[in-house]
Amino acid sequence: MPLGLYGSEVSSRFLLGTARYPSPAMLEEAIREAGVDIVTVSLRRESLGIDGTQKGSGQAFWSLIRETGARILPNTAGCHSVREAVTTAHMAREVMGTNWIKLEVIADDMALNPDVFGLVEAARILTEEGFSVFPYTTADLGVGERLLQAGCQVLMPWAAPIGSGQGLSDINALKAYRQHFATTTLIIDAGIGRPSQAADAMEMGYDAVLLNSAVARAGDPVLMARAFALAIEAGRAAYKADPIEPYLGAMPSSPLTGMASLS
């Protein structure tokens, strides 16, 4: 069953970031190997070639991304204020031709945690302007409610700090989040380190997983991209298949009736 996002449908539930790969070729191969439909892209200063650096490096990156055919989810990574995030969203919309925006308003440079107050405010402004906002948030229920009130149709709680690879650091909070926002599209964003953690999130009923570092910084990013794709697909299938609940004790798998009398 496809994943619905603001009126669009995609088949892959794996959203992949495009930063920190050893080479552009490896990024391209990872995108293809993972079969992702959506990639995240940031907006940064174009190199002007003034100081001897290669001119127009963003142009080469952009054509590589376009050639993959993936849908673009621009982000506002690194923005610390509502104004900065909103302006970045405006610029991203023009330059990347989409009203989708992965909204990040960062509170602290070390923790890279969301400034949830700024996030809600920026989400409200951008939604009113016609953007489809994908907010990078915490697993706080109250903030999630405010984001929905601001017009978000998707929520993206973090699993752990960005790039940390810690996995689902507060699994009970994430379970409660899924339960509370039963009908909202929920995407785990940030903190995933291993495919098993992504599978766990999907088994809990999360609709998709967004990650970057766990693939890009792996020893073999292309193979890791495939591993995550398999895990996310497996986790989703397991969720749909309605797993059994844990039971304190044993329950025989083989039937007891018809046992031979051999003692």
Added chain:
Amino acid sequence: MIRVNGEPHILVSSVSVLLKELGLDKATVATALNGVFVPSAKRDTALLKSGDEVEILAPMQGG
């Protein structure tokens, strides 16, 4: 003088002239002047004066 992406640059008349001079007039870039977004349709009329700060941004690797 003005600053372009944080680097000093000689003053030119407008954002569109600046992009042409930098060879980026046909590039996939978005522009801002003193922190305010300048849509591509308004680059001709975005006139520059000494001390202005121009940002020329492009899609880049991001998570």
